[in-house]
Amino acid sequence: MIYKIWVSVVKEFLLLKRDLGGLIILFVMPLVLVIAVTLIQDSTFKAVTNSKIQILLVDKDKGSVSKTVFENLEKSNYFTVVTQIDNKPITEEIAKENVYKGKFQLAIVIPENLSSDLQAKVEQNVEKIVSNLGLTDSTSTSEPQRVIKEKEVKLYFDPAVQMSFKNAVMSSIDKMISQIETKSIYSTFQKQLGEETINFEQKSFITFKEIIPKINNKEVLPNSVQHNVPAWTLFAIFFIVIPLSINIVKEKTQGTFVRLRTNPVSNLVVIIGKTITYSIICMIQFYMMVAVAVFLFPSIGLPSLNIEGHFLLTSVVALFSGFSAVGFGILLGTVASTQEQSAPFGATSVIILAAIGGVWVPVFAMPKIMQYIAKSSPMNWGLEAFYDVLLRNVSFVEIIPRISLLFLFFIITTSIALFYDKKKRTV
Amino acid sequence: MQPIIKIESLSKKYKEAEMFSLNNVSLNINECQIFGLLGPNGAGKTTLISMLCGLIKPTSGHFTIDGLDYQHHASKIKKIIGVVPQEYALYPTLTARENLQYFGSMYGLKGADLKDKVIEALDLLGLLKFADKQVQTFSGGMKRRVNLIAGILHNPKVLFLDEPTVGVDVHSKTAIIDYLKVLNQNGTTIIYTSHHLAEAEDFCTQIAILDQGQIYAQNTPSALIEATKEARNLEDVFISLTGKALRDDI
Ligand SMILES: Nc1ncnc2c1ncn2[C@@H]1O[C@H](COP(=O)(O)OP(=O)(O)O)[C@@H](O)[C@H]1O
Numbered sequence: 087m088i089y090k091i092w093v094s095v096v097k098e099f100l101l102l103k104r105d106l107g108g109l110i111i112l113f114v115m116p117l118v119l120v121i122a123v124t125l126i127q128d129s130t131f132k133a134v135t136n137s138k139i140q141i142l143l144v145d146k147d148k149g150s151v152s153k154t155v156f157e158n159l160e161k162s163n164y165f166t167v168v169t170q171i172d173n174k175p176i177t178e179e180i181a182k183e184n185v186y187k188g189k190f191q192l193a194i195v196i197p198e199n200l201s202s203d204l205q206a207k208v209e210q211n212v213e214k215i216v217s218n219l220g221l222t223d224s225t226s227t228s229e230p231q232r233v234i235k236e237k238e239v240k241l242y243f244d245p246a247v248q249m250s251f252k253n254a255v256m257s258s259i260d261k262m263i264s265q266i267e268t269k270s271i272y273s274t275f276q277k278q279l280g281e282e283t284i285n286f287e288q289k290s291f292i293t294f295k296e297i298i299p300k301i302n303n304k305e306v307l308p309n310s311v312q313h314n315v316p317a318w319t320l321f322a323i324f325f326i327v328i329p330l331s332i333n334i335v336k337e338k339t340q341g342t343f344v345r346l347r348t349n350p351v352s353n354l355v356v357i358i359g360k361t362i363t364y365s366i367i368c369m370i371q372f373y374m375m376v377a378v379a380v381f382l383f384p385s386i387g388l389p390s391l392n393i394e395g396h397f398l399l400t401s402v403v404a405l406f407s408g409f410s411a412v413g414f415g416i417l418l419g420t421v422a423s424t425q426e427q428s429a430p431f432g433a434t435s436v437i438i439l440a441a442i443g444g445v446w447v448p449v450f451a452m453p454k455i456m457q458y459i460a461k462s463s464p465m466n467w468g469l470e471a472f473y474d475v476l477l478r479n480v481s482f483v484e485i486i487p488r489i490s491l492l493f494l495f496f497i498i499t500t501s502i503a504l505f506y507d508k509k510k511r512t513v
Numbered sequence: 514m515q516p517i518i519k520i521e522s523l524s525k526k527y528k529e530a531e532m533f534s535l536n537n538v539s540l541n542i543n544e545c546q547i548f549g550l551l552g553p554n555g556a557g558k559t560t561l562i563s564m565l566c567g568l569i570k571p572t573s574g575h576f577t578i579d580g581l582d583y584q585h586h587a588s589k590i591k592k593i594i595g596v597v598p599q600e601y602a603l604y605p606t607l608t609a610r611e612n613l614q615y616f617g618s619m620y621g622l623k624g625a626d627l628k629d630k631v632i633e634a635l636d637l638l639g640l641l642k643f644a645d646k647q648v649q650t651f652s653g654g655m656k657r658r659v660n661l662i663a664g665i666l667h668n669p670k671v672l673f674l675d676e677p678t679v680g681v682d683v684h685s686k687t688a689i690i691d692y693l694k695v696l697n698q699n700g701t702t703i704i705y706t707s708h709h710l711a712e713a714e715d716f717c718t719q720i721a722i723l724d725q726g727q728i729y730a731q732n733t734p735s736a737l738i739e740a741t742k743e744a745r746n747l748e749d750v751f752i753s754l755t756g757k758a759l760r761d762d763i
């Protein structure tokens with residue numbers, strides 16, 4: 087039996103070796119994918135100097151506020167501010183047109199008199215407060231108050247811009263403006279009280295500090311690599327569903343499966359042979375992804391994957407994820423009767439499993455129902471197990487539940503396949 | 514001579530089929546025969562052979578091979594039979610040698626013994642030159658020969674062949690028939706199906722004529738011809754038994 091399994095594994099490897107297309111699906115595509123996606127995602131997190139986003143700024147205010155906005159935007163590493171097109175100052179109309187046509191992603195329109203009106207409004211309020219406190223002589227408050235209308239800073243976004251980018255920009259502009267407001271309130275108080283000597287601390291009093299779990303007493307900052315490599319490795323591992331199911335369908339259509347039925351070898355041996363082969367493939371994929379993430383990423387300007395001290399546990403997770411992918415492939419190959427059925431179905435279902443499993447969008451960002459559904463995707467079990475090891479720094483015992491689920495998935499899908507096959511053969 | 518295969522009232526009705534594909538067939542096949550199962554397309558030849566190879570289950574009836582039945586001794590039977598399916602059952606991207614070594618090891622053959630057997634058989638069937646070429650580059654006749662070798666590497670006691678000469682050039686056909694004769698002389702019982710009556714006439718030692726799931730006659734070719742009035746060959750016998758002609762072509 088061991089001998090027959092061994093021979094079967096050798097055969098499967100020979101078949102794979104001769105199948106160039108399959109090899110490309112297995113090894114090249116996932117690598118290209120992980121490099122491309124990580125590069126893209128990383129650049130949205132990190133400043134890439136030569137790819138700053140250009141922002142149109144329409145300055146009707148020409149005051150201190152618009153100046154501050156301009157300076158802050160220029161200072162940030164993400165944007166360059168454009169105030170002129172073809173040497174002409176931009177009007178709101180021109181800005182709108184350019185943005186809606188997609189030539190620019192964002193235009194900011196700062197309304198007229200924003201600076202002076204803001205100052206006036208703040209002064210009114212401060213005066214009111216100060217006089218209520220009886221700190222100034224009552225004569226100065228007698229003049230009638232001018233009504234100052236609320237001001238709007240208008241933002242035009244390219245309709246093709248993603249929600250997340252929009253939100254990020256809006257919140258940073260919001261923050262900038264409220265800082266300006268706070269600043270002017272403080273300085274007006276200062277003026278009103280005539281206390282030039284007191285210096286208000288104008289920096290934010292409350293700031294954020296993220297506390298990160300420590301690994302080996304070193305803080306490991308989660309970066310896009312730490313998230314992407316496990317996610318895309320799982321995606322790659324599950325892509326073996328396609329070549330594996332095609333392999334099984336071919337066994338049926340080319341008659342070798344029938345021949346094996348007449349040989350003194352049980353179907354189980356054949357299945358075990360395929361399981362071993364394709365699990366080894368999964369491990370090779372995993373180590374390849376890790377190697378690329380550790381050695382290649384730094385040289386293309388990406389952070390390298392931190393796998394120090396996790397090598398063994400991540401390998402275990404990869405192996406068990408491989409098992410569940412193999413189970414799925416065996417089931418699909420057994421149920422499908424042609425490659426035309428198994429290949430597209432395999433590809434689509436892997437993408438769906440990846441999507442609901444949290445490979446594209448993190449599970450916590452999904453709607454409530456989807457979060458429950460996510461828990462049913464084996465890719466989610468694998469992904470969480472990887473995060474447990476890589477980011478949450480857990481021990482082997484703590485990943486047992488998740489890898490058991492993965493193994494159970496393999497056992498169940500394979501059993502269904504064996505049972506289905508037996509049923510179908512009683513014609 | 515002892516019957517190595519005993520078939521008693523064997524019937525098969527496929528699940529989706531309305532009619533019985535094999536109807537109450539009883540047959541004894543003696544050791545060391547070359548037994549021809551002859552009949553037109555749809556007669557039930559593949560159905561009968563598939564049951565004997567353990568690929569499908571009988572609807573009713575019973576049979577033994579070398580005194581063994583599938584219910585209790587499936588793996589024992591599988592070790593002593595060889596099967597050459599009607600369609601080529603080979604991995605197109607593997608070479609002839611790789612295919613044969615793989616299937617040989619499924620019978621527990623290994624090492625130098627396996628390698629030698631593969632080379633010997635490839636040589637006998639004139640394929641040694643092509644041993645390391647992928648099977649997908651082979652002609653139909655060459656594939657048939659490899660397909661045949663895959664079924665005999667383990668020296669089976671009983672060899673089943675389903676239409677081994679269909680769609681094969683004359684050269685391959687002669688090679689196959691000659692090889693089967695050698696196997697038979699070395700003690701292998703051969704059960705083979707064909708709708709090619711002339712070929713069977715001088716090759717088979719025993720013949721059963723099958724049509725619409727039923728056996729019409731069973732005897733040596735010459736005895737069948739003699740027993741039929743004015744018959745010069747098996748074609749005439751067939752017409753006289755079933756009332757219709759059986760075309761020799763495919
Ligand atoms: N899997 C099947 N399901 C239903 N009917 C079948 C099946 N296989 C064969 N048959 C029918 O059984 C009869 C005998 O077929 P077969 O044994 O293949 O004939 P032969 O091999 O002599 O040409 C035919 O009428 C065929 O249509």
Ligand SMILES: [Mg+2]
Nearest residue numbers: 558559599675
């Ligand atoms: Mg047939």
